[in-house]
Amino acid sequence: MSEPLISVLLAFAALLCLIAIRVPIGLSLITVSFVGIAHETSLRAAIGSISRLPYELSTNWSFSAVPMFLLMGFVASETGLTKGLFNASRALLARLPGALACASVLASALFAAASGSSVATAASMSRIAIPEMLSRKYDPGLACGTIAASGTLGSLIPPSILMILYGVYADVSIGGLFLAGVLPGILSVVIYMTMIIVRCGLNPALGGAAADDEIQPFTRKLLFDIAPLPLLILIVMGSISLGIATPTEAGALGALGAVAIALASGKFRFAAFMRALKQSALSFTAIFIIVIGGALLTRYSAVVGLNRMLEDLFQHSAAGPLVLILAVSVLYIVLGMFIDSIGLLLLTAPLILPLAGSLDIDLIWFGIILIKLLEIGLITPPIGLNIFVIQSALDGQVRLPTIFRGVTWFIAMDILTLAILITVPAITLWLPSRFF
Amino acid sequence: RDSLVAATWLPPTHMYSRYLYDYWAERVAHHSNGTLTAEVELGSPRVTALGNLSELADGLADVSGHFAQYTPSDLPVSNAVEELGMTFSDPRVIIAAATEFNIFDPELSAEWTRHGVVFGSSYATNHYKLVCNEPVTSLAEMKGAKLRLPGRAPAAWANSAGGVTVAFNTNEQYGALEKGALTCTTTTAVDAKARKLYEVAYHITDLPITLFWAGLGHGYNKDSWAELTADQRRAVLNAEADTIATFIVDGTLLAEQEARDSLAEEGVSFHEPTADLKESIEAFRKAQPTAAAEIAKSTFGIEDPESLLDRFQSTVNKWDDLLKDVPVEDKEAFAGLIRQEIYDKVDVEAYGLN
């Protein structure tokens, strides 16, 4: 084995060890990169990297959209939008097999349109939908798997923090990515629901048989509860499409809109707003530390020569676009088991994007494929962020292996969705081509 | 030492990648008879736009560039000189004058020494021009137009001419031009073509606004430089001379002409500015040396700004004379002049070694 390869494998092993002893993921990445850069170049270069990159990264204007989309989601959640969405979806889908699970998928998809992050989507839906399903004797694996998987729609359906990060790195239009995510998001919803309906139809016990005795009518009150959502979507996507705001600025308008809606509906509470501001700051920082760690690990991979190794591999094998995408899929599904989606994106984008560019792959389409792949990583063992979020929201009522078993079906559906998106690029590219 | 890592954060498609890295690497191999190879990394995470100078000094790369505008406080002398940007017009003259001045002017070369970097060569951009989604050719059309400008001085002029300066970053300008949040951005034809701005902005005003050169085309890490033999250092400097000439002739001047032709084919119109707009920028240019001296003193803390700016101006005048009769396409003659007037005068046994 070549020396760089040994160095990379050692770094990867060290990273896993640190994560295993519960060093925060961001700090683990920082530590391993620091040692790696110091070993490959010099201590001075390593110190310079860790003391300058964090400052430089955080002065990137495009990242300012991230706390805004987080705030929009938190305000929407604090003002009861999540609960309203769930109740309305439930009334609408009451007659289907596995009705509550289907309703959870729909409500998550709708909430995703107001939330930029998968984890935030999974967290806010899990507190409302999972206890409801468990009390109706739904299979715990199905209940948790549904929310874990539907939470990933938070990044696929715009607005999306991952798309912002990808857009910055790939230098492609963030507005275009937002539009490109819409149809793949809807496709994922349809596939998830079909799977739930078929499974619960064949095995009614999964969906808490005969528990859906009281079918609620779809009332005007429910309609009123979800009315703010189209408004928020209009503010965000409308201001981007009409050119009133750039995608970076649209985050601020969306958050402002969420506050305005809360004020107008009389649900604005100062304390809740303060809580949402602090929550946004905390979540953003927790994410950003991983962004910093990812950037440092990327630098380590450059000085150790990983980029060159990958480039050589692809150039010498004369690989075409499809081979690249398949290779990337395997790489992401494997690495996605261990590394969180943002870290993985930041880690690999600088290596993969030049390859994709040289093969004339459409970078918007490629971005959506990558995001779907990254989202699978959120629900695969052993490290699946959405799973942990759900587990902590439930205070350990459901055991981890049960949840991982429950998401297996959804992972299979994600792979099906991916196959469709890869073979039919038009699903992704049609909508942006209408506007851009 | 038989190899140097040359890294840039700029993407492989950028002109600088093509000429200052790939082409330069060929010339290094040629002039050193293969005793030195350059390992080129384009779009490299070793270096970043803002941190490039420190990253080079820290040894993350042996060779890299740096745009001085990104770190005004780290490079006060470079930025002070560039305040004159709006008063110049010929990139050939500027890249040669800037290279000479950075190597031989004591005040400016001390700035590189202080940062632990050996100055290798300059870069220079072509003129930036207004690239607009509706014609902006006169003071009347300028009034209220939303403009994205590349620096303090151009923004001051545009504001004085009635324009409104708007904040967008490079990634956002396409969308902003398309949707009308921006009337004009300011850039070269090459860049307008590379960023596909012609899809959304069909009007370019033929009014040179400013150009840029401050910073490093190539700087060398001090320790890596010291590890080269004197012959290798000579070979590297010879490669720099070829690179400057080819980059500025093929990659800048001729590329700009090609880009203009192909933009015209894409339906972009090039507009002659009206007299009042020209007069406005002329008046601003006349006042610029005085204004530049003031800013050099107040913002950049230069003790004797008049002397610094005069020294640079006389270097520019010298190259104006030297290049007066050299045809633009004649790369060999230009490279020869650069060798004769600049690099041959560099003592490779001493330069950058203390």
Next chain:
Amino acid sequence: MHSVNRLAEFLARLQLALAALAVLAILLTVSVDVLLRASVNAPIGATIEIVSFYYMIPLVFFPIMTLELKGGHIDTDLFYRLFPRRMKQLSIVVSVLLTALIYLVLAYFTFKQAVVSTDNGEVSMGISHLPIWPVRWVLPFVFATSAVAAFLLCVKRFQDRDRDV
């Protein structure tokens, strides 16, 4: 020890409040800029610089101390929960020492950078040359207090003898 904890709690809350203020400031500055541009064609020319330097730096770094103090970082206890008790204790000690060490290194070098920036009177790039040296001081302050917070959390875990330890 009790008063150290109270002081740390106070500092963490103060820093988080400043970060929350920065979120609000981004919301207001960007919205006002967009609305002014769209309505009366008089945008705030320096929005990008103001947001990038004055708001983003405090927003990114100030919450770190709270994350440390409350154990709010993104981590995973998937393996950790399988460890025997001794191993858990060892994990905590190693993890804390490492964390505190990183923060101290960061505090030292960002402090040096802050001194240099202050001496230079560092200004932002771009068209407005805003003075940005003051925000450089956010980093050493945050990293120094976070190192203390990491240490306090470790002590607290051992004192409380919660089921994790």
